[in-house]
Amino acid sequence: MQLALATAGLVPALNAGPVPVARLRPDGAETGARRRFEAEEEIYAEGDRVIHFYKVVSGAVRTYRLLSDGRRQIDGFHLPGDIFGLEAGTERRTGADAVIDTTLTAYRRNDRDALTDEVGALAQEVVAAMLRALERAQDHMMLLGRKSAKERVASFLLALAERAGTEGLIALPMSRADIADHLGLTIESVSRTLTQLERDGVIALQAQRRSVVVQDMPALRRLDG
Amino acid sequence: MQLALATAGLVPALNAGPVPVARLRPDGAETGARRRFEAEEEIYAEGDRVIHFYKVVSGAVRTYRLLSDGRRQIDGFHLPGDIFGLEAGTERRTGADAVIDTTLTAYRRNDRDALTDEVGALAQEVVAAMLRALERAQDHMMLLGRKSAKERVASFLLALAERAGTEGLIALPMSRADIADHLGLTIESVSRTLTQLERDGVIALQAQRRSVVVQDMPALRRLDG
DNA sequence: CGCCTCATTGAATTTCGTCAAATGTGGTGG
């Protein structure tokens, strides 16, 4: 919590969203730009040495931390276009898994180090990604610290809807357990809350309850805060 | 939640801790390098235009977000040496107040913009500060999402102890309400938990209950997780 | 000295978690 990471090259868990990261050149040589992961496959684990950071091409990734007794907190889901895996130190503080079959582009951590010495737009992009990650973290702290179960689920669905950009149909690639560990709830509470939102006519659950149609967007927004 | 802040110059709420930010040159001209704030005085408000970012010289600062009904989440307390006030967009997403009488050094937001174009060590420092802020945010999300009241208070005290560096005596410059809004609890729960820790012989409360002596550090660490 | 704020303490309530069971779904193999 207070290591002298100083001016070390670095990079934390973050996501870029609509930030233009297209100019990031994949490192083709040593890393193999593209890497595929199957559903539930580990991308890296807490404690691993930091070598790469990643951009999601397709699929979905969760980054998380664990307590010694197994409690898990998923700090974020990373969808296509998002950057994650930036880390301050040389060692992973979070783990990352593919939620479903996923394709990533890997960048060498050193590309990041070189950044600050260049006039590159790359630096701008990565910095922007970091700042966006921090904004999301702030939003999520508000959610975890001050919102009710219903508000948490509503916020989550709204955030997914915005990110996916899909008007109407929201895909839920992750399990109820993943959602619960993201929202600071139990799977039962997530399930109950979704059921209740459905009964209230705010949403409709479809396709084995793995996707959601928002039927009353204003109501959903009102539930959020 | 998804504005195209793109490559805009930017800066989020963060703290630097032990990161060497000494080289930051205070902007003496327009901003007046040093600024003093009284206890409870507002430094900036949500929605304000972003002009400066700050380093704490003395005192303590809280940065927070509000929900429309008044619920508040304090995302961090900033102590001497910490940098805060970096923001992604041009508008404040968080508010900031002095908790007690406080002295800050103000830097122009533009200094940050210039950063990425230079080979400056300044860039390194600010990037390091951002990454540290993200690490703290991750720790705090774990706390808010998965820890009990007792664990939250224990974590909080431990974090304060580490940051202050004062072995033994921990000053609590902030009110119970501030602590509660940081830990996602009510003031009553904070108070009850402190009292219980005291009864258990883990800590001793002193000086109008505004400072704490850790009497059983191992026990406190065990409570944390 | 008395007011005002902050902190503590107590009792009742609520929300969410825990434990348990039923339902549903997909996959596997006969």
Place this chain on the structure above:
DNA sequence: CCACCACATTTGACGAAATTCAATGAGGCG
């Protein structure tokens, strides 16, 4: 193609933790 199995999700009953409501106590300031 169908039966069975493993697992995820839902639902229900109950319990625990934290909040809410309310009152008391302790200092600081005028």
